[in-house]
Amino acid sequence: SFDSAFDIPVFPSVDSPLNSGRDCFCKLKGQIDDCSCSVDTVDHFNNAKVFPRLSSLLQKDYFRFYKVNLKKECPFWSDDSRCSMRTCHVKTCGEDDIPPGLKGEHDHRNENMALKYLESSQDSDNCDEDNDLDAELGYLNTTISDSAYKGFELWQAYDDAQDNFCTLPDEDGEAQYVDLLLNPERFTGYKGESAHRIWRTIYMENCFRPKKSFNSYISSSKLNGLCLEKRVFYRVISGLHTSINIHLSANYLFSGKNPLSKDADNENWGYNLEEFKNRFSPEFTDKEGPQWLRNLYFIYLLELRAVAKAAPYLAQERFYTGNESEDSETKDAIMDLLNVIKSFPEHFDESCMFADGTKQAQKLKEEFRQHFRNISRIMDCVGCEKCKLWGKLQTQGLGTALKILFSSKFDKLLKTSDQPFLSRSFRLERSEIVTLFNALGRLSTSIREIEMFRQMMRSRTL
Numbered sequence: 095s096f097d098s099a100f101d102i103p104v105f106p107s108v109d110s111p112l113n114s115g116r117d118c119f120c121k122l123k124g125q126i127d128d129c130s131c132s133v134d135t136v137d138h139f140n141n142a143k144v145f146p147r148l149s150s151l152l153q154k155d156y157f158r159f160y161k162v163n164l165k166k167e168c169p170f171w172s173d174d175s176r177c178s179m180r181t182c183h184v185k186t187c188g189e190d191d192i193p194p195g196l197k198g199e200h201d202h203r204n205e206n207m208a209l210k211y212l213e214s215s216q217d218s219d220n221c222d223e224d225n226d227l228d229a230e231l232g233y234l235n236t237t238i239s240d241s242a243y244k245g246f247e248l249w250q251a252y253d254d255a256q257d258n259f260c261t262l263p264d265e266d267g268e269a270q271y272v273d274l275l276l277n278p279e280r281f282t283g284y285k286g287e288s289a290h291r292i293w294r295t296i297y298m299e300n301c302f303r304p305k306k307s308f309n310s311y312i313s314s315s316k317l318n319g320l321c322l323e324k325r326v327f328y329r330v331i332s333g334l335h336t337s338i339n340i341h342l343s344a345n346y347l348f349s350g351k352n353p354l355s356k357d358a359d360n361e362n363w364g365y366n367l368e369e370f371k372n373r374f375s376p377e378f379t380d381k382e383g384p385q386w387l388r389n390l391y392f393i394y395l396l397e398l399r400a401v402a403k404a405a406p407y408l409a410q411e412r413f414y415t416g417n418e419s420e421d422s423e424t425k426d427a428i429m430d431l432l433n434v435i436k437s438f439p440e441h442f443d444e445s446c447m448f449a450d451g452t453k454q455a456q457k458l459k460e461e462f463r464q465h466f467r468n469i470s471r472i473m474d475c476v477g478c479e480k481c482k483l484w485g486k487l488q489t490q491g492l493g494t495a496l497k498i499l500f501s502s503k504f505d506k507l508l509k510t511s512d513q514p515f516l517s518r519s520f521r522l523e524r525s526e527i528v529t530l531f532n533a534l535g536r537l538s539t540s541i542r543e544i545e546m547f548r549q550m551m552r553s554r555t556l
């Protein structure tokens with residue numbers, strides 16, 4: 095049978111004792127740590143308002159095509175464990191699949207320089223109007239040599255990198271477009287030492303750690319010994335980890351065929367409540383699971399705030415793919431979503447982070463940035479293509495959110511300009527916008543999946 099409200103299968107109560115797994119949700123109430131709003135408020139706001147809008151927006155061409163290099167070498171260790179499982183495979187796009195406007199996608203950095211060049215040549219045109227000038231003597235060579243252009247690009251890339259919290263999106267020759275809708279994030283079977291090495295390296299070497307914490311995984315009871323910024327860092331990573339593990343539990347591949355499946359091969363994909371309980375109930379996680387679920391709400395609020403903060407900027411983007419009617423629908427959908435997100439009353443407050451302006455705060459911000467950049471590079475070491483695709487996308491999206499929240503250039507832009515798009519000092523590339531919204535979409539879906547698991551648990555104990 096199906097639950098009518100959400101169209102999900104309702105499983106008969108079989109094995110587990112009453113209440114088993116229910117305490118996964120024991121921390122999903124009250125105020126979210128380091129934020130002013132409650133879990134209930136987020137649940138309601140996300141499930142009723144954000145999730146439906148965002149899921150339909152992410153079907154649009156502008157957001158579904160993501161350019162990525164999945165062949166980059168792992169910079170930290172030689173990667174021994176290429177996953178050969180079918181579930182790990184990523185199908186890349188052929189030339190004909192890509193929308194026309196994205197084929198000629200050009201780099202904003204060049205555009206900025208081209209604009210500067212144009213301005214300078216327009217200025218010199220004005221001078222020509224002055225008849226006293228000898229055209230030949232006054233000739234100014236305004237062409238820019240290739241090597242000078244390369245130099246500008248390097249300067250610009252260096253300048254931009256000072257603001258970035260993750261490695262720049264892949265634009266090299268090996269990068270290929272992937273249709274995200276054809277390659278959904280779901281169970282792949284990636285596990286064991288390769289997966290653990292990634293998570294361990296992230297928590298052990300690239301998270302700030304409480305003193306005297308020797309285990310690679312940080313226990314939440316020790317978090318209060320850390321300052322706000324370091325707690326935020328850990329919660330964000332843990333929230334991302336939670337989201338990935340919720341997706342694989344909610345889109346799990348069961349053995350056997352399902353004749354009703356929409357999947358071409360009649361594969362049996364669905365919600366695996368046992369998997370969810372194993373990952374998040376206190377009894378199987380040394381009491382940590384419920385707190386990990388809470389961290390999902392934390393990272394969600396942080397990314398939501400980034401979108402709200404960038405709203406004036408995003409409202410002026412074109413979301414260009416070359417298909418006029420589709421682009422205009424995308425723009426309308428964005429404006430609607432931004433209005434909803436701006437109406438949320440209790441956003442994450444980034445202004446209390448790195449706030450005192452001291453050298454120490456600056457140093458901490460730089461460390462925060464470096465740690466996060468390392469995490470985005472570790473994604474090249476993930477031994478399953480599908481997990482790498484979504485791992486890269488979500489860390490880039492989170493990196494974009496952090497850039498919006500903590501870039502002083504962006505703060506200046508918001509304060510000084512009525513028309514932020516005219517600014518050349520701060521830009522978001524298309525890939526940054528695509529990853530920002532898709533990353534928020536993943537978190538939004540996870541929060542909604544929690545509600546599904548909660549309902550399944552309830553129906554089992556009836």
Ligand SMILES: Cc1cc2nc3c(=O)[nH]c(=O)nc-3n(C[C@H](O)[C@H](O)[C@H](O)COP(=O)(O)OP(=O)(O)OC[C@H]3O[C@@H](n4cnc5c(N)ncnc54)[C@H](O)[C@@H]3O)c2cc1C
Nearest residue numbers: 280281282283284285289292311332335336342386481485
């Ligand atoms: C970047 C990345 C992307 C992945 N994407 C996918 C995917 O798309 N599909 C798929 O099927 N698998 C994916 N995996 C694998 C998946 O995340 C697990 O690693 C795998 O299922 C093995 O799970 P596990 O139970 O051994 O614990 P793991 O999830 O590997 O966790 C290792 C340890 O981390 C701690 N821990 C667990 N959760 C949290 C948390 N939320 N916060 C803090 N600490 C925690 C626990 O101590 C746990 O033992 C991905 C792995 C990585 C590194």
